[in-house]
Amino acid sequence: MAKYSEHVKIDGNAMVADGVNNGMMKAAAKDDRIIAVLEDMGFPGLGWFKENAPERVIECGIAEANGAVMAAGLAAEGFVPFIHSFAFAVVSRACNQIRQSILQDRFNVKLLGREGAWGEPGISHNHIEIIGITRVMPNLVIVDPADVVEAEKAVMAIAEYIGPVFLKIEASPPPLRIFTEDYPFDLGKAYTVKDGKDATIIACGYMLTESILAGELLEKEGIDVRIINMSTLKPLDNEAVIRAAEETGAIVTAENASIIGGLGEAVATVLSEYSPAPLIRVGIEDEFSQSGRIMPEIDELKTHFGLGAEDVALSVKECMAKRERLKKRK
Amino acid sequence: MAHDEKLISELEEKADIVRRNIFTIFDASQMGHAGGTMSLVEIVTALYFHHLKIDPKNCDWPERDRLVLSKAHCCEAIYAILVELGVLPRETLTTYYRYGSPLQGHADRWCTQGIDYSGGSLGQGLSFAAGLALAEKFKVLRQPPSQSSLMPRYITRYNPLYRSYCILGDGECHEGQVWEAAMFATKYKLDNLINIVDYNKFSLDGPTNEVMQIEPFVDKWKSFGWWVTEIDGHNLREIVDVLDLASNLYGDGKPKCIIAHTVKGHGISSWEAAHTHIGRGEDISRGVREGRAKYGEV
Numbered sequence: 301m302a303k304y305s306e307h308v309k310i311d312g313n314a315m316v317a318d319g320v321n322n323g324m325m326k327a328a329a330k331d332d333r334i335i336a337v338l339e340d341m342g343f344p345g346l347g348w349f350k351e352n353a354p355e356r357v358i359e360c361g362i363a364e365a366n367g368a369v370m371a372a373g374l375a376a377e378g379f380v381p382f383i384h385s386f387a388f389a390v391v392s393r394a395c396n397q398i399r400q401s402i403l404q405d406r407f408n409v410k411l412l413g414r415e416g417a418w419g420e421p422g423i424s425h426n427h428i429e430i431i432g433i434t435r436v437m438p439n440l441v442i443v444d445p446a447d448v449v450e451a452e453k454a455v456m457a458i459a460e461y462i463g464p465v466f467l468k469i470e471a472s473p474p475p476l477r478i479f480t481e482d483y484p485f486d487l488g489k490a491y492t493v494k495d496g497k498d499a500t501i502i503a504c505g506y507m508l509t510e511s512i513l514a515g516e517l518l519e520k521e522g523i524d525v526r527i528i529n530m531s532t533l534k535p536l537d538n539e540a541v542i543r544a545a546e547e548t549g550a551i552v553t554a555e556n557a558s559i560i561g562g563l564g565e566a567v568a569t570v571l572s573e574y575s576p577a578p579l580i581r582v583g584i585e586d587e588f589s590q591s592g593r594i595m596p597e598i599d600e601l602k603t604h605f606g607l608g609a610e611d612v613a614l615s616v617k618e619c620m621a622k623r624e625r626l627k628k629r630k
Numbered sequence: 631m632a633h634d635e636k637l638i639s640e641l642e643e644k645a646d647i648v649r650r651n652i653f654t655i656f657d658a659s660q661m662g663h664a665g666g667t668m669s670l671v672e673i674v675t676a677l678y679f680h681h682l683k684i685d686p687k688n689c690d691w692p693e694r695d696r697l698v699l700s701k702a703h704c705c706e707a708i709y710a711i712l713v714e715l716g717v718l719p720r721e722t723l724t725t726y727y728r729y730g731s732p733l734q735g736h737a738d739r740w741c742t743q744g745i746d747y748s749g750g751s752l753g754q755g756l757s758f759a760a761g762l763a764l765a766e767k768f769k770v771l772r773q774p775p776s777q778s779s780l781m782p783r784y785i786t787r788y789n790p791l792y793r794s795y796c797i798l799g800d801g802e803c804h805e806g807q808v809w810e811a812a813m814f815a816t817k818y819k820l821d822n823l824i825n826i827v828d829y830n831k832f833s834l835d836g837p838t839n840e841v842m843q844i845e846p847f848v849d850k851w852k853s854f855g856w857w858v859t860e861i862d863g864h865n866l867r868e869i870v871d872v873l874d875l876a877s878n879l880y881g882d883g884k885p886k887c888i889i890a891h892t893v894k895g896h897g898i899s900s901w902e903a904a905h906t907h908i909g910r911g912e913d914i915s916r917g918v919r920e921g922r923a924k925y926g927e928v
Contacts, residue, residue, distance in 0.1 A: 335768075355768075358764070358818075360810075360814060361813075363807075363810035363813070363814070365753075365754070365757070365806070365807040365810060366757045366760075366807055366810035366811050366814055368757075369754045369757035369758050369761065369807070369811075370757045370758070370760050370761040370764070370811070370814060371761060372757075372758055372761060373757070373758040373759065373760060373761015373762040373763075373764070373765060374761045374762075374764060374765050374768075375761075376746075376758075376761070376762060376765070377761075377762060377765030377766070377768075377769070378765075379765055379768065396751050397751075397754055397757075397807070399751075400748060400749070400750060400751045400754060401748070401754050401757075401758055404738070404739075404740060404748045405739050405740050405748050406740075
């Protein structure tokens with residue numbers, strides 16, 4: 301088994317949403333300015349709110365435009381509203397409202413968007429464009445936690461951060477439980493899950509799971525790959541990208557989202573501006589998602605999109621070959 | 631109702647001063663939302679110079695009344711007032727639309743003292759004002775533990791920390807979000823929320839009710855559970871009365887809607903005739919000349 305960093309201990313699978321639940325309860329217990337804004341899609345830790353602070357639950361119904369701007373009004377008065385729904389509803393449905401009424405004045409509103417790149421609901425709910433849509437918005441911090449532990453710490457961190465944040469809650473198959481309880485989550489900082497010298501995989505969200513599995517596959521072939529968890533997509537940890545490019549010389553990005561506007565493009569920008577290195581972006585091509593069953597023996601859409609560990613491992617080898625070709629040409 | 635005639639004549643005088651400042655803005659920028667700004671003059675004059683609880687020396691006073699100008703393209707009227715109140719320096723009047731000016735094209739809370747809401751994209755202000763009103767409920771009702779319930783089934787009389795005012799245009803009532811906010815305000819019994827609709831009957835493409843019918847307008851608000859009344863939005867006596875009344879109804883658990891019937895481009899014949907939405911060049915200059923002849927120069 302590969303040698304991981306000290307805060308990594310792989311231990312079965314767990315839902316990201318469970319971590320968000322825990323984080324939400326802890327944050328809300330600590331800070332009574334936090335208000336749960338519901339849009340008829342439940343809320344993380346709702347049971348805790350109902351029991352301990354029912355007055356801090358505001359139900360807006362299926363009216364996301366009003367929900368976003370009303371929350372901005374609460375934030376203007378010093379409260380910390382968290383809005384929760386599907387990502388396509390809480391963010392995309394209210395893009396213009398978020399832009400003008402939240403981001404323009406940097407109001408302290410947190411957007412929790414459930415999103416699964418694949419799964420049964422199909423094209424409407426598998427909102428793979430969400431990272432691209434949000435990355436272009438000024439003043440917005442974007443976080444895509446990789447596992448249950450990081451999700452809990454991320455929610456508590458964004459509750460303390462003053463400013464608007466979009467946190468993606470992975471709704472696809474449960475990722476691996478990756479981090480130990482003392483994992484030091486730092487908003488805006490990448491975390492090196494495993495050091496390596498031959499190439500680097502930069503992953504976010506669920507794809508850190510597949511990247512770790514890809515690392516195990518590559519290790520069997522004698523390839524020592526570095527794996528970076530880039531859970532904060534904006535602002536991006538440029539330093540980590542540049543260091544990876546300089547020290548390993550081949551970069552693969554992995555995200556279960558559209559490769560347009562996503563993590564891959566963000567990393568590509570840093571590479572081409574500061575430290576050019578061959579890059580392969582693993583993600584979903586310019587297409588919509590669809591319905592697909594997630595079963596232990598087969599995950600139909602993961603296979604369809606080519607986002608499994610084997611696909612990531614293959615891309616790493618391809619990228620290393622690309623590096624060698626470029627060296628020869630020089 | 632008997633009126634304090636001294637107050638009314640003072641407000642009339644202030645309205646003329648506000649108009650003169652607006653003409654200074656238009657004259658320098660040679661462009662502006664002339665129609666919707668002129669229809670608003672008496673309403674905002676009564677609000678700022680008589681009704682609102684504000685402190686021009688302390689725009690961030692936590693207990694000030696909030697004013698959300700949802701039709702933020704008509705910010706010229708607010709700028710004219712903020713200059714008169716000494717919140718903004720007089721020199722800024724000639725910098726509207728310019729780079730680095732506090733007089734942005736659309737009202738902007740981030741860069742202009744005295745502005746509570748950043749607008750431009752229409753239909754959002756009422757939601758924001760509802761958020762501010764809900765925050766007031768939180769701040770006051772949460773303090774005594776026995777009244778911790780946010781939705782008082784019993785109505786508790788207390789003095790609001792502040793009231794939340796919103797000014798909507800009639801055209802932006804085409805936006806679905808306005809009605810989302812209307813439902814929300816009723817649900818949470820936001821009786822500290824007072825919404826004023828500047829019903830000047832015209833939007834950019836033509837008569838508001840031809841572009842998309844909003845009538846029966848009063849019935850709409852009533853059916854959403856609001857307290858509703860209609861006034862002549864250019865009659866300062868009516869405006870002062872209705873604002874005082876709406877404030878005194880506080881405690882009834884209902885959000886308030888004042889539908890102010892106004893005239894687009896009010897006071898300037900060419901703007902009234904053309905229902906000018908946004909004026910440029912000669913259209914603006916001609917109006918400013920007429921206005922200065924009628925209301926005097928600064």
